[in-house]
Amino acid sequence: MITFYFTATGNSLAVAKKLGGALISIPQAIKSERYEYTDDVIGFVFPTYCCNVPRIVREFISKAKLKADYLFAVATYGNSMGSGGDGNEMLEFAKFAKQYGYSFNYLNAILMVDNFVDAFDIEKEIEKIPSKKINEHLETIIFAVKDRKNFVKTPSMFGKMITGFCRGLVKTQDKGLTSQKFIVNDACIQCGTCVKVCPRGNISLEDKPVFGNNCEGCYACLHICPNNAICIKNEKSVKRWKNPDVSVKEIIASNNQK
């Protein structure tokens, strides 16, 4: 089994590690231009962005040549009210993958901590962890994949509406300019962590981090900065998030393009 993953703050890597198989980082697969893979089972784990699939995951799918008897994908998401929780991103994923000839057997999503600090306070998100029953949901997904179950999580009417509304946001995010809203404050000590966790190699270090025009919009730089030196105007959270089951070293190994 091969499990491809993309992660910014560790949620998706934590899920990929529990699912098992040979873990392959999507940013590293793209960097090495390795696109041909054959196995009995091939899976994907990635975060939900704007009720949809991250651009880097779509890029990989569009270039990949995958051969497997069983294909699965699991999106991690943070907010059960109206967006990822309704399963929209999995239908979007199914539609996208179909264009490239892939029909997925199992498509599910798992509620985790929401790292979208424009709207969510990480302190409150951490308080909500027990009620999200992450491990219980993950067990169900692990058993389903082991049993080669067929399943597609479908959205509610409300979820479909929100997904429609989010399409504009996806287009904006796809332009690669999300980093224009990042502010680097005086806490920056030019340690270069932001450069190393960027899955697009979009940050270079001058006096301070300088952002290019190919931002994935994943917020890895903002959350993983050890000095909390990257922020957004009107952000809802001073606290940052990194999944405790994943180390900074693992996020760097997954994403570093330099």
Ligand SMILES: Cc1cc2nc3c(=O)[nH]c(=O)nc-3n(C[C@H](O)[C@H](O)[C@H](O)COP(=O)(O)O)c2cc1C
């Ligand atoms: C730009 C952006 C957009 C997001 N959009 C959604 C969304 O539409 N629905 C949702 O439930 N979570 C959304 N999230 C939250 C992430 O999907 C969630 O926190 C995910 O588990 C992060 O995974 P990672 O730790 O592997 O990076 C968004 C996060 C970011 C940074």
